[in-house]
Amino acid sequence: MKRILDIFLSSVGIVLTSPILLLSSVLIKLSSKGPIIYKQKRVGRYNNDFNIFKFRTMYLNSDKKGLITVGDRDPRVTSVGYYLRKLKIDELPQLFNVLLGQMSMVGPRPEVRKYVDLYSPEDLKVLNVKPGITDYASILFRNENELLKDAPDPHKKYIEEIMPKKLSLNKEYISQQSFVTDLKIICLTMKSILNLK
Numbered sequence: 001m002k003r004i005l006d007i008f009l010s011s012v013g014i015v016l017t018s019p020i021l022l023l024s025s026v027l028i029k030l031s032s033k034g035p036i037i038y039k040q041k042r043v044g045r046y047n048n049d050f051n052i053f054k055f056r057t058m059y060l061n062s063d064k065k066g067l068i069t070v071g072d073r074d075p076r077v078t079s080v081g082y083y084l085r086k087l088k089i090d091e092l093p094q095l096f097n098v099l100l101g102q103m104s105m106v107g108p109r110p111e112v113r114k115y116v117d118l119y120s121p122e123d124l125k126v127l128n129v130k131p132g133i134t135d136y137a138s139i140l141f142r143n144e145n146e147l148l149k150d151a152p153d154p155h156k157k158y159i160e161e162i163m164p165k166k167l168s169l170n171k172e173y174i175s176q177q178s179f180v181t182d183l184k185i186i187c188l189t190m191k192s193i194l195n196l197k
Helices: 002-016 018-031 080-086 094-099 123-128 136-140 142-149 155-177 178-196
Strands: 037-043 049-055 104-106 132-135
Touching: 002 018, 002 094, 002 178, 018 049, 018 080, 018 094, 049 094, 080 094, 094 132, 104 178, 123 155, 132 136, 136 155, 136 178, 142 155, 155 178
Parallel strands: 104 132
Antiparallel strands: 037 049
């Protein structure tokens, strides 16, 4: 049932957002050098790596300067990328990850390997389900980069404060996952996006 819902929602999502996908692609290409789509290795179900798709929002090779985006105006982020991130449009290409079966519409957000390597055996249980485009943690930490902005060591703050809370929410989702829970999270995500300030 979940896979059927994923195929249906991702297909409909791709069709409905195709004008946004096209416009975003053109703006990215015109505003800075580099590919339109940014592919990054993430850890998926059963601890297997896969390439997550996002619209490129940073200047070329910026990810080599760190994986965490800090602040509302990280200088690595392009002018177009700033708005794509703020409106969460940069995440739309992940609909193709869902269609390919690598992700689900709802599920724990996939982490990069360097952070998964820090998981405890208990934490690794979150890898028993497909990662998702959205989850409880995505909603709560929607402005994560702002939370890290004033931290003396953003990397340390993420590992010691934010990541444990995300994992706790992920485990909560897994313990209660259902069709109704997924619809609830999708609705909460849409509400969060539309309530932009």
